[in-house]
Amino acid sequence: MDFGLRHEIRSALDRRAVVAVAVLMGVFVGGCGIQPRGPVSEPTPALAGVHPCDPAALGAPAPSAGPDGLFRGPGGVTFSCAMLTVPLDHAGLRAPPQQPGQLSLPVAMADSVTAPRGVLVWLVGGPGAPGVGLTAVIARQFDPEVLRNYRLVLFSARGTGPGALRCPQLQQALDDLAAPGPPPSAVHACAQSLGAHRRFYTTADTVADLEILRQALGVATLTLAGTSYGTFVAERYAITHPDRVSRLVLDSVVPHDSFDPLEITAFNRTGQVLQMVCTQIRCPTDPAHDLAQVISVRHNGPQLFDVLSGLTHGAPRLTGALDALHNAAQGNYAALDAIIAAETQRRAASAEIFSQGLFATTVCEDFRWPWGTAETPVPDRADATTTAVAALSDAVLFPYDRATAVGNKVAVTCEQWPPTPVVPFASDAPLPPVPTLLLAGDHDLITPLAWTQHEASLAPHARLVVIPGSGHITQNIGNGPAGRTTVTAFLTGP
Secondary structure: OOOOHHHOOOOOOOHHHHHHHHHHHHHHOOOOOOOOOOOOOOOOOOEEEEEEOOHHHHOOOHHHOOOOOOOOOHHHOOEEEEEEEEEOOOOOOOOOOOOOOEEEEEEEEEOOOOOOOOEEEEEOOOOOOOOHHHHHHHHHOOOHHHHHHOEEEEEOOOOOHHHOOOOHHHHHHHHOOOOOOOOHHHHHHHHHHHHHHHHHOOHHHHHHHHHHHHHHHOOOOEEEEEEEHHHHHHHHHHHHOHHHEEEEEEEEEOOOOOOOOOOOHHHHHHHHHHHHHHHHHOOOOOHHHHHHHHHHHHOOHHHHHHHHHHOOEOOOOOHHHHHHHHHHHOOOOHHHHHHHHHHHHHHOOOOOOOOHHHHHHHHHHHOOEOOEOOOOOHHHHHHHHHHHHHOOOHHHHOOOOHHHHHOOHHHHHHHHOOOOOOOOOOOOOOOOOOOEEEEEEOOOOOOOHHHHHHHHOOOOOEEEEEEOOOOEOOOOHHHOOHHHHHHHHHHHOO
């Protein structure tokens, strides 16, 4: 699975603007976080407090608002905001008794209620990123024709945004590229602070929330557009509710069957992508061998894996890394250390912007690991990872090494995650036979091309489009128009 997805929230927005949006979102929802609020009966799907959205809540800077103070997307579409009430514990997901409590999820929806092709739900990446605060960015990526045909809807998943799961020690450890991995104390502190409720923040819960949102919107089917981890949610919703999906757009895909949890396919792909960039700029070096040389001396494979992957979010920024790697291979680390420091600063964010607590609880409980699932006793996990990696050849791992695979920060986190009950899922099921567009950037190291190709093999009506030169999330403005043009044609075609 894609454990580099924590980069997703750092998309087209400037980081300072994102921080400001999060603060303003906290004011907008009036303190309604995503927290349990006591025993309730099964809720009736409804959207409460519908009102015109504050542009700041959508991630739109004040100057972009019209004379009436509203944000307008392409074609002049405006948005209303509301809160969706969902149960903490969805009936039927787990064995009874059902735990009491409610959660309140922020929702933003275009005012084009009568759009001829129905509702298009955009699912953001993560897990850990809130959706509502990215509405303005996402809306501006669409051709006006799409927003005339579809009612665009985004929501902030449980455990994100104003109601983020907060784990300060883990937040700092996973954001710090200088750290080898989160210490067990940080993982334990996070799990302990969440307590038994940590089992209610899985993708299965988000899928159930999305189904309640569909009912509250009063539509029979949804068109789902997911990016990065959002593709994982879209895929699992489509498999769970195959008759309630009309089309799927999957951009920078995380396969639904927990394919490649240690991200090994991204290892070889790193060397290939570095060589592609080198060929484009006619560099005189072999960047893959330079990377291998640096790792052999500094033993910092996990750090460089995170850094280089992060440099392919949106428009790839790998050109400067080639010179830095070559200089480092010669013993001069100044330029490479500057890139590492800049990437560390870029990724740092509060839990409201990107919740590492939610990231950990979701991926540790959702995915199948070398040791099995989150139900496996902790003492058995690290040895299982070591054994699995030992069986791999040097060629499969190059230009990284075994220590890089074993030291994967997310794997290290999940090795220490306390045993937690897992919601069963038929991960071997194919996607339903609905029109499915899959997009991949050939320079993407966060969700490498092989992941999208693998998911395409599980989609009966798949169309796979590879965008040359694109990084992670092909529809990102920085990646040029090809991804967005392809999506427009798919969504507005017959």
